[in-house]
Structures are given as structure tokens and as C-alpha cells.
Amino acid sequence: MLLNELDVFTAQLEAINYPNIEAHTETGAEIVIHTNQKQREDPAFWQSIRAILKAQLWVPVSKTWHQLSDSDWLAPSPAI
Template sequence: MLLDNNLRIKNIMPVQIVKVLYPQITVRSEAGEYLIVNISEQQLADPLFWATAKDIAHAKLWVPLGRTYHQLLADDWVLPQKDELALLK
């Protein structure tokens, strides 16, 4: 189930990665606001994370970012399956 139908969507904003320069990622929101992504220690040490971030920036894809902590979301735009089951009850 997509997050469009869930209240959690209010805590998420779509952004485009505009600059990837270790150890910082800069994104642009739909409103044109530029933000710095908060990156975890694990992400800092992960070369695959940085390569993927560069690929996403090159493709100009929109990715979900948490509004409060400015962190990229691992589960993308989809609710985890357990949340889907709770909505069906």
C-alpha cells in the first residue's frame, strides 16, 4: 500500500538529490528549499550508499525525506507490510 493513503505521509517530503560530495548530500524540495541530509555513521562508511546516491542524483529521481530529521527513508514510498495488515482490520 502506498503512503498516499496513510497519515505518515505528513512526515515525509519528496526531494531531489542535487549534490553528492562526501560526506554531505544536498537535496531540493518541491518548494525549492535546499536541505542537507543527515547521514548515519553506517551510511558514511558505506561506499555502495554513496554510489547509489550519485546514481539517484544523476537520474533526477524524487526520493522520500523525513521532514523532522532530514533523513532519507529506507522503505521508500511504501508502507511496511505489517502496517498494511493493520489497516485491513
């Protein structure tokens, strides 16, 4: 199931300014992506972020908290 498009937007990373990440949206708006404590302490997370930045990939970011989505553009299926 796809996340509601009102909950996330697409952003392309521009720079790492620890502990935050600078990015821009598809409309060109500049945003700052905030990292949580777990992400700040995870070397694998920062390695992945550097790879995403280098590859110029677009990532999903929550509109409310300006944080990276941990499930891409997919939402978990509701329990039945």
C-alpha cells in the same frame, strides 16, 4: 501501506558534500540530507546516491531528521 505524508517530503538530490547530501524539495526549499554512520561507511550507498543524483530522481526524506527513508514511500505493515 503508504507513509503519512506529514512524516516525509519529496526531494531531488543536487550535490554530494560528504558526509551530507544537498537537495531541494518540490516547493524549491533547499535542504541538507544527513547520513548516518552506517551510510557513511558503505561504498554501495554512495554509488547508489551518485546514480540517483545523475538520474535526477526524487527521493523520500524524513521531515524530522532530514534523512533518506530506507523504505521508499511505504511503511511496514503493523503486526497482527
